[in-house]
Amino acid sequence: MRKFKKAVLDTSLFRRSYVICLFCSNISFVLIPAYLVLIFLFFWGVFLMIYNEYKRRTVLRTRYGLWLLAFVLTSLITIVVHLASSFLYNAYNLIMLLHVAMCFFVFYSVHTEKELNFRRELYSVCRFIVYCSTVLGILGLTFLMAEISFEVLWFKFIIFENRFDGMFVNPNQTGFIAVVAIFCSHMLMKKDFIAISGRDRVSRIWIGSCVAVNAISLLLCDSNGAMILMIGYAIFFVIYKMFGSESKFSVKQIVTKSAACLLAGLVIVASVFFVRNITQEGFVQIMKSASASRIVSSDSLTDKIVHDEAVVTFEHENKNLDSGRFKLWKQAAKMFMQNPVLGIGKGNIYEYGNRMFEEGIKFSKGYGVLAPIMTDFHNGYITILVCSGIIGFVLFCIFGLRFFKHITVHVFRDDSLSESVLPCMYSFLCSYVIYSFIEVGLLYNINFMVIFFWLILGYTSCFLVKYEPDSGLGSFMLFGKIFRRSIV
Numbered sequence: 001m002r003k004f005k006k007a008v009l010d011t012s013l014f015r016r017s018y019v020i021c022l023f024c025s026n027i028s029f030v031l032i033p034a035y036l037v038l039i040f041l042f043f044w045g046v047f048l049m050i051y052n053e054y055k056r057r058t059v060l061r062t063r064y065g066l067w068l069l070a071f072v073l074t075s076l077i078t079i080v081v082h083l084a085s086s087f088l089y090n091a092y093n094l095i096m097l098l099h100v101a102m103c104f105f106v107f108y109s110v111h112t113e114k115e116l117n118f119r120r121e122l123y124s125v126c127r128f129i130v131y132c133s134t135v136l137g138i139l140g141l142t143f144l145m146a147e148i149s150f151e152v153l154w155f156k157f158i159i160f161e162n163r164f165d166g167m168f169v170n171p172n173q174t175g176f177i178a179v180v181a182i183f184c185s186h187m188l189m190k191k192d193f194i195a196i197s198g199r200d201r202v203s204r205i206w207i208g209s210c211v212a213v214n215a216i217s218l219l220l221c222d223s224n225g226a227m228i229l230m231i232g233y234a235i236f237f238v239i240y241k242m243f244g245s246e247s248k249f250s251v252k253q254i255v256t257k258s259a260a261c262l263l264a265g266l267v268i269v270a271s272v273f274f275v276r277n278i279t280q281e282g283f284v285q286i287m288k289s290a291s292a293s294r295i296v297s298s299d300s301l302t303d304k305i306v307h308d309e310a311v312v313t314f315e316h317e318n319k320n321l322d323s324g325r326f327k328l329w330k331q332a333a334k335m336f337m338q339n340p341v342l343g344i345g346k347g348n349i350y351e352y353g354n355r356m357f358e359e360g361i362k363f364s365k366g367y368g369v370l371a372p373i374m375t376d377f378h379n380g381y382i383t384i385l386v387c388s389g390i391i392g393f394v395l396f397c398i399f400g401l402r403f404f405k406h407i408t409v410h411v412f413r414d415d416s417l418s419e420s421v422l423p424c425m426y427s428f429l430c431s432y433v434i435y436s437f438i439e440v441g442l443l444y445n446i447n448f449m450v451i452f453f454w455l456i457l458g459y460t461s462c463f464l465v466k467y468e469p470d471s472g473l474g475s476f477m478l479f480g481k482i483f484r485r486s487i488v
Contacts, residue, residue, distance in 0.1 A: 103450070109461075137214055140166025141166070174223070242257045332379075379439075380439070421459075
């Protein structure tokens with residue numbers, strides 16, 4: 001009984017379980033049971049959030065916790081204002097409110113758990129992602145080369161609208177997980193991380209295989225958002241390598257290093273898109289060659305490939321640069337004007353869309369019965385602005401800007417981080433901030449993307465508290481000042 005109680009109160013165990021479950025919710029055919037388990041885990045997380053607040057006063061101990069609390073309270077007021085909506089939409093608004101609070105005070109607030117070795121927790125998450133993504137990636141590429149592609153319910157196995165999705169439910173998630181796997185592999189190569197976590201180093205064979213397999217998956221899924229995330233990660237890490245080695249630079253050094261960063265960025269962008277085109281064309285030719293040597297039926301996929309009608313080219317069917325997002329954002333602007341101060345709440349986007357637009361919100365029809373839940377603006381910032389209004393958006397931005405301002409200062413001032421995971425996490429977070437301009441991210445979605453962002457943000461906050469201990473336990477920051485109070 002004691003072990004069970006200990007497990008129930010183990011916030012670290014919950015975070016790992018929740019992240020792994022959401023990772024599994026991206027896998028074809030595993031999605032449904034994963035979401036059933038997620039229901040239990042969600043209530044577990046709500047319980048832990050309340051319990052930790054009662055025992056540890058998590059809100060006041062959390063770095064910039066008052067800004068986050070203010071955001072939660074304004075979101076609650078938004079729900080109250082829209083109580084006239086149907087029970088379904090109000091229930092979803094409440095679930096989103098609890099989800100947001102969990103992101104803040106269970107995942108981001110890792111730094112309040114002083115007894116926790118957060119590197120050990122991060123290590124276990126990274127190792128799972130590296131192992132699992134590698135195996136799934138190999139399976140997906142094997143099925144692709146064997147030309148096994150089919151649809152069951154809403155799962156489009158291996159090929160999704162002319163793009164590779166492998167074992168995952170759609171190409172965008174395949175791309176995001178591929179980038180996350182490469183990011184985790186990079187962290188697992190850091191000596192300080194392995195030493196302080198107290199775990200064994202993951203085999204270089206596994207790490208090499210993970211990077212290779214997920215790089216191929218990223219190139220074949222043709223996800224521009226994931227590609228931007230990967231390119232951003234590489235560029236921000238290059239910037240750190242250029243400017244993070246010394247604390248002071250002359251004007252000449254700043255100009256020289258800035259020019260080198262710009263040149264490196266251009267080379268990275270050009271190289272990545274060139275390699276993507278070559279890889280896609282190479283796989284098409286390989287599949288044609290393999291198919292030519294087989295005896296196939298006239299109506300099979302491989303027969304079409306043999307006759308140079310390549311049904312799979314790994315290119316996005318939608319040739320528009322914005323993929324329909326511009327129209328979606330115009331709709332968001334009109335919805336924002338309905339309640340610009342407090343917003344309309346995430347659960348009301350679908351209802352407002354059907355009321356205001358003849359065809360409803362763009363992309364919502366593709367979600368079927370899940371449309372009220374899945375409808376989103378494919379831009380994390382616009383979604384927050386429409387759902388939480390100007391007040392919520394400003395509160396969220398204040399938190400984000402203050403956090404990134406402080407962590408940036410320490411990342412570039414500390415010259416002993418070459419074997420630390422902090423530069424890796426910082427580069428990923430910076431890239432994710434850009435990625436969220438075109439993808440479902442940041443906050444108002446219960447998915448792996450959002451939770452992984454807040455998890456990494458939480459681990460990064462542990463370093464921030466280390467550098468600025470005065471803002472830790474027993475104090476809180478408001479308007480740039482540290483206020484101390486006794487916390488029992």
